[in-house]
Amino acid sequence: MNITPIAHTYPAELEEKLLEIARLDAQLDATVPVTIREAVEDLLRVVNSYYSNKIEGNPTKPSDLLDLNDDSIEKKSKGLLEIKRHIEVQLKLNFKDNDPEEVTSQDFIRKIHEAFYDQCDSEELEVPNHDGSVIHRIEPGDYRTIDVIVGNHRPPKAEEVPAYMSWFSSEYKIKYLHGLRKYWAMAASHHRLAWIHPFLDGNGRVSRLFTDCFMRAIGLKSYGLWSMSRGFARSSELYYKHLAIADRARQGDSDGRGILSDNGLVSFTEYFIDVAIDQMTYFTNLLEPYKLEERINVYFQLRFSGGLFDPKTKKPLKKLPLEAKDIYKTLLYYGPHTRKELQERLQISERKLRDIISEMVKEQLILAPPKRQLHVLLSPRAVQVLFPYLFE
Known part of the structure; x- marks a missing residue:
């Protein structure tokens, strides 16, 4: 092909x-x-979905996320349904158990697209062309059949x-990426997939979901405890700017070997890596056990006092x-427990425990299925205290 998978050289500072x-x-x-990892990853799926869709113009506010799992609300907004669908796609794709060698396959990437659009209403599958003169239909999982701008x-x-x-x-197959190439590829593959724009619609979301899988596949064990989409959304102008820079044609013989600019790809890679470091640093501080315990204590003291x-x-x-604080911390730090x-x-006492559990379930603080172990949840209602600035 006439494009390259990574730049020919990268500066030492990026290494x-x-x-x-x-x-x-x-x-x-x-x-x-380990006991809280699953709860954190559940919350991060919401974070990931909120920010990835925000990049695409979804108007949902953080406070609206409280309605995500509220079954009493029969008609949810289109934006909220879009986020809910995005969360379900992450669960359906089961990122954690993916075969690393399949993540870059065409079947897997098409499956991401299909999973996102499969549950859409008919009208949501209709998109106009670039000048609005013709309506085209999205076929979930199928590559586009028309040229686009x-x-x-x-x-x-x-x-x-x-x-x-x-x-x-082929080029991004994990087994062929040795040494630093797999780290350069995490940024390059994100851009190249967006540049190819294989689907009629949804390419941004698919690219970011693909990158979530790719980051895990190359061995970043903490991925799922932090989110690239949050970083992209918080700097969306820079995100689009650097994608556009990487779209530039090669500027002479010293600017790579394909039709696209090596310097442009290096610029996007630096932006991508800076976003990753920023998000990893933020979540490392946020999830530091002693600081998290302090915020848990504050949260339940405020709930006790009505504050x-x-x-x-x-x-x-x-x-x-x-x-309620003791129940929450026990489940958080020691894992699932039965009521007994x-x-x-x-x-x-059994009666008091039953009453407290009932209230905590209503507040989405715990999951308490009948006759089974109780699990901790990271409720959107608690996020403002437990995870400050997560949705800002």
Whole structure:
């Protein structure tokens, strides 16, 4: 093909930043106890979905996320349904258990697209062409069959897409990426997939979901405890600017070997790595166990005193007994418990425990299926205290 998978050379300063990513990855992976990892990853799926869709113009506010799992709300907004669908796609794709060698395959990338659009209403599958004169239909999982224009970018012609995607699948196959190449490829593959623009719509979301999988596949063990989409969304103008820089044609013989600029790809790679370091640093500080425990104590003290307010209604949240804190911390730090185990560990009467659990379930603080172990949840209602600035 006439494009290259990574730049021919990268500056030494970027190699130093890759070492910082490796250090932060090990630190964050070791920081978060196994008992809370699943709850954090559940929350991060919401974070990932919120920010990835925000990049695409989704107007959902952080306070609206409280309605995500509220079954009493029959008609949710289009934006909220889009986020909910994005979360379900992450669960369906089961990033953690993906075969690393399949992540870059055409089948897998098409599966991402299909999973996102498969549950859409018919009208959501209709998109106009660039001048609005013709309506085209999205076919979930199928490559586009028409030529498109995306801003100033003219992606490859429709008939060229299968060949480009075959090239993509081969060049970024994990087993062929040795040494630093796999780290350069995490940024390069994100841009190249966006540049090819294989689908009629949804390419941005698919590219970011692909990158989530790719980051895990190359061995970043902490990925899932932090999110590239959050970093992209918080600097969306720079995100699009650097993608556009990487779209530039090669500027002479010293600017790479393909039709695209090596210097442009290096610029995007530096931006990508800086975003990764920023997000890893933020989440490492956020999830530091002692600081997290302090915020848990503050949250439940505020709930006990009636000092927290619903972000939507602005009314005080219902008070919780102080024992709720002990239940929450036990489940968070020691893992799932049965009701009997909690009763014995915390020396709480059966009736009182039942009443507290009922209130905590309503507040989405715990999951308590009948006759099964209780699990901790990271409720959107608690996020403003437990994870400050997460949705800002």
